[in-house]
Amino acid sequence: MNIEDFGKNLIFLPDATKGAVKFLTTDQLRSTGTQGVVVNTLHLLINLGVEKMEKLGGIKSIMNWEGYVLSDSGGFQVYSLIHSEKWKGGIDENGVTFISPKDGLKHTLTPESAIDIQLAIDSDVLVCLDDCRFSEVSRKEAEISVERTLRWAQRCKKHFEKKILKSKKLLSCVVQGAGYLDLREMCAKELSKMNFDGYNFGGYVVNSEGNLVTDEMEKVIENIPKEKFKYVMGVGKPNDIIKCAEIGYTVFDTVLVTRNARHGSLYSFDEGKETDYLLRIGNSQYAKDEKPIDSTCDCETCKNYSRAYINYLLKIKEPTGYTLATIHNLRFYQRLINSLQ
Ligand SMILES: [Zn+2]
Known part of the structure; x- marks a missing residue:
C-alpha cells in the first residue's frame, strides 16, 4: 500500500463500519483482493471510544489490516439520526451535538474534533465534516449547506495541517449543493482553491426515482483538480459504478455489497x-x-x-x-x- 497512489486507479472499499467487515476475518477479506475499507467514525467513537483506539494503536493495528482505511467524518450518520429524531441533538455553526444512546453522554462533533477522532482511528484517508441535508432541499437551505461546508472544510484543513507532522495521511473534502448545478460548481471551485488531496461527491447519489444524479456528478468532476482522487460516496450497484467510472470517479464504497450477500x-x-x-x-x-x-x-x-x-x-x-x-x-x-x- 502506497498512500500516494490512493485513488489513482479505480478502487472499491467495502464497509467495515465498526471495525470489521461483517462475518469475515481479516484474512478472508484479503483473499477477496480488497485493498481498502471504509470505517464509520461515529460508530467507532460511541462503541470503541477514542481512548481505547489510541491505546490499541488505531484500527489498522486492531484489525491487523495493512490495506487502506478511509474514515468518514461521522456527520452524515449523526445528521440523519438527529433529523429522523432517533437521536437527541442539534446542529449549529460550531458543529453537531448529540446524546449517545450507548452511554447517555453528550458528544460534540466539530470540524476539529472530527479530525481528532479520525486521527485516533489512525485511518489513511480522512474526510472533512460537512453540512449534509436531505436530497430535496430548498435553494436557500442548499446555499446554507454549501457555505457552512466551505467554512468547515477550511477549519478541518487548518486543524489537520497543525496535527500532521511526519506521517503521511490524506484529507478529502465533500462537495455539497444538492440538485443545484451552480451551487455544485461554486462549492467544487471554492474547495479546489483550498487544495485537498481528494474530492468527494456528497449528498444523495440517486434522485427520488432511484436514478443516479449524473448531471450533478459531472458538474463536480468538471470543477475539481484532475490529478486528485474523486470519491463518489455510497455508490453503489455494479451498473452505477460503471457509469460513475465513465464520468471520472475513481473511489467507490457501498454497504450494499455485504448486506446484499x-x-x-x-x-x-x-x-x-x-x-x-x-x-x-x-x-x-x-x-x-x-x-x-x-x-x-x-x-x-x-x-x-x-x-x-x-x-x-x-x-x-x-x-x-x-x-x-x-x-x-x-x-x-x-x-x-x-x-x-
Ligand atoms: Zn465467487
Whole structure:
C-alpha cells in the first residue's frame, strides 16, 4: 500500500463500519483482493471510544489490516439520526451535538474534533465534516449547506495541517449543493482553491426515482483538480459504478455489497449487465443447482461450493453461509473494478 497512489486507479472499499467487515476475518477479506475499507467514525467513537483506539494503536493495528482505511467524518450518520429524531441533538455553526444512546453522554462533533477522532482511528484517508441535508432541499437551505461546508472544510484543513507532522495521511473534502448545478460548481471551485488531496461527491447519489444524479456528478468532476482522487460516496450497484467510472470517479464504497450477500442477493458475471449482474440465490431454481455462483469466479466460495449449498445455508440462516456469500460478493466487486481499469 502506497498512500500516494490512493485513488489513482479505480478502487472499491467495502464497509467495515465498526471495525470489521461483517462475518469475515481479516484474512478472508484479503483473499477477496480488497485493498481498502471504509470505517464509520461515529460508530467507532460511541462503541470503541477514542481512548481505547489510541491505546490499541488505531484500527489498522486492531484489525491487523495493512490495506487502506478511509474514515468518514461521522456527520452524515449523526445528521440523519438527529433529523429522523432517533437521536437527541442539534446542529449549529460550531458543529453537531448529540446524546449517545450507548452511554447517555453528550458528544460534540466539530470540524476539529472530527479530525481528532479520525486521527485516533489512525485511518489513511480522512474526510472533512460537512453540512449534509436531505436530497430535496430548498435553494436557500442548499446555499446554507454549501457555505457552512466551505467554512468547515477550511477549519478541518487548518486543524489537520497543525496535527500532521511526519506521517503521511490524506484529507478529502465533500462537495455539497444538492440538485443545484451552480451551487455544485461554486462549492467544487471554492474547495479546489483550498487544495485537498481528494474530492468527494456528497449528498444523495440517486434522485427520488432511484436514478443516479449524473448531471450533478459531472458538474463536480468538471470543477475539481484532475490529478486528485474523486470519491463518489455510497455508490453503489455494479451498473452505477460503471457509469460513475465513465464520468471520472475513481473511489467507490457501498454497504450494499455485504448486506446484499447476507440477504441472498449475489452478483455473477453469468447474469449480465441487463439485470445488474444480480443472482437471487434464495430462488427455488437454485436449490439443486450444482454450478458455482459465477462460472468465471476464482473466490473460495466458487472454487469449493455449489449454488445449492449457498441456497441451503442462507435458507437456514447459517453464519457460514453469510461468510461464503460475502466472500463471493466482495470478489465480484474487485473483479468488476479490475475490468474497468
Ligand atoms: Zn465467487
